[in-house]
Amino acid sequence: MIQTKLLNDKKKAIQSLETIVELKNLHKSFGDNKVLSGINLIAKKGENLVILGRSGSGKSVTIKCMVGLVHADEGEINIFGEDITKMDAAILNEIRVRIGFLFQNGALYDSMTVRQNLEFTLKHHSPYLSSTEIEEAILEALDNVGLKEAIDKMPSELSGGMRKRIGLARTLIIKPEIILYDEPTSGLDSITSREISELILYVQKKYKTTSIIITHDMACAKLTANRIIILKEGVICSEGSYDELEKSKDKSVRSFFI
Structure with missing residues (x-):
């Protein structure tokens, strides 16, 4: 009873927050391959929203549409209350500056320390900073991910986990409102993996970011998610907390928790 009340209180708290991302009837096909078939979702300010789904269900396409890396065929993508599908490139770039994207492989430049x-990254987003401000921002970002000592290393000298952390530091350095x-x-x-998941929670708490997390890692989902949605064949088939979905009577939903 106490756990149920806590879950309900958390839901009410999240529902009362400002909507930062809202997708309405989002469709996307690649030739004859229909990937998204009418996605509707919202993400609230400061919320960690996890998206689950089998390979090919449209998870990555969904978030790429949110930053204009993939153009939707139909529907609305409202970011900060503005529909980016109707924006020209210059205005869209102003929105992108407020969004951080952590790629699967970290996407570091191998030829750079x-x-x-x-x-x-910082100079691209904030070209008028002084050298002192740049150095302070770099050290702060690396301190956030616990890797100040790696500042002069090459990506090839880093482990996979360290590369993910540096990728997150590069994302954080622009102070994004959405990650x-x-x-x-x-x-x-x-x-x-747990260290990275805990780092996601740390970033959420410190910067009040709204985060959308694509993952196959159920331990990551359980630790980081305020709410989870499950994609199946291009549509959302279920939504709820980790505990709620784990108890679902739908076999396809339960299969994620086995």
Whole structure:
């Protein structure tokens, strides 16, 4: 009874928050392959929303549509209350500056040191910062992920977990209001995966970010999610907390929790 009340209280708290992302009737096909068939979802301010689904269910396409990396065929994508599907490139870029994207492989530039990777990103987004401000921002971002000592290392000198952390530091350095995580624990051992999941929670708490997390890692989903949605054949088939979905009577939903 107490646990149920806590879950209900959390739901009410989230529902009362400002909507930051809202997708309405989103469709996307690649030739004859229909990937999204009318997605409707919202993400609230400060919420961690996890998206689950089998390969090919449209998870990654959904978040790529949110930043204009993939153009939707139909529907609305409202970010900060603005429909980005109707924006020209210049205005869309102003929205993108407020969004961080952590790619599955970290997407670091192999020819640059960690410092240079972060500096390149920061200068691109904030070209008028002084060298002192840039250095302070780099050190703060690395401190957030616990890797200040790696500042002059090359990506090839880093482990998979360290590369993910540096990728997150590069995302955090622009102080995004939204972070999109694409398989943040993919390819990592269970201990490192948990460290990354805990880091996602730390970022949420410290920066009040709205995060959308694509993952196959149920341990990550359980630890990080305020709410979970499950995609199946291009539509949302179920939604709820981890505990609620784990108890679902739908076999396809329960299969994620086995």
